[in-house]
Amino acid sequence: GQNIDQPTEMTATEGAIVQINCTYQTSGFNGLFWYQQHAGEAPTFLSYNVLDGLEEKGRFSSFLSRSKGYSYLLLKELQMKDSASYLCAVRDNQGGKLIFGQGTELSVKP
Amino acid sequence: DSGVTQTPKHLITATGQRVTLRCSPRSGDLSVYWYQQSLDQGLQFLIQYYNGEERAKGNILERFSAQQFPDLHSELNLSSLELGDSALYFCASSAGQGGSPLHFGNGTRLTVT
Numbered sequence: 017g018q019n020i021d022q023p024t025e026m027t028a029t030e031g032a033i034v035q036i037n038c039t040y041q042t043s044g045f046n047g048l049f050w051y052q053q054h055a056g057e058a059p060t061f062l063s064y065n066v067l068d069g070l071e072e073k074g075r076f077s078s079f080l081s082r083s084k085g086y087s088y089l090l091l092k093e094l095q096m097k098d099s100a101s102y103l104c105a106v107r108d109n110q111g112g113k114l115i116f117g118q119g120t121e122l123s124v125k126p
Numbered sequence: 127d128s129g130v131t132q133t134p135k136h137l138i139t140a141t142g143q144r145v146t147l148r149c150s151p152r153s154g155d156l157s158v159y160w161y162q163q164s165l166d167q168g169l170q171f172l173i174q175y176y177n178g179e180e181r182a183k184g185n186i187l188e189r190f191s192a193q194q195f196p197d198l199h200s201e202l203n204l205s206s207l208e209l210g211d212s213a214l215y216f217c218a219s220s221a222g223q224g225g226s227p228l229h230f231g232n233g234t235r236l237t238v239t
Contacts, residue, residue, distance in 0.1 A: 064227060113159060
């Protein structure tokens with residue numbers, strides 16, 4: 017089975033940096049994805065990691081350690097519009113579906 | 127715009143009824159996935175189709191069924207509806223496995239009264 021853990025809520029200040037952690041235990045692993053979801057809207061793809069290390073994409077970076085079952089999403093130069101839920105998801109090796117964590121609700125304050 | 131189209135956007139119906147949710151994947155994507163998101167809940171995987179064939183099944187209730195048609199659009203059928211079935215139902219599509227992300231439609235908000 018799959019178990020994915022991430023903090024329920026986080027608060028940060030506009031302009032700051034925030035790190036959202038995700039730990040996972042899976043019976044199969046074929047990549048880790050991060051999504052952003054604003055309330056009532058569709059999740060949108062942010063990043064993908066399958067090898068250990070850091071992937072950088074503008075203000076967003078994502079890190080993976082497969083041996084530790086650990087990932088984080090780093091958001092720099094926070095903006096008010098970054099207030100959203102951030103979802104960590106693992107792709108298994110059977111068919112390609114994603115299993116999602118419960119999401120981390122990030123509030124960015126002025 | 128993800129390119130995934132879901133209809134209808136909203137659906138209000140009574141307990142015991144049956145509804146059909148429709149999804150058109152992005153052009154070229156062969157895989158379609160259905161997810162349920164209840165209030166304060168994460169995205170729960172229901173079922174996946176690949177090129178018309180069922181590929182994977184999650185915790186989908188026996189009252190729920192789905193299919194993918196030759197033109198690759200998919201339908202999710204929910205029957206004998208209960209109050210607890212009220213949720214956002216998302217469809218997503220992808221080009222394949224590996225690094226291909228899932229692209230989500232805007233969802234169908236189902237309210238059972």
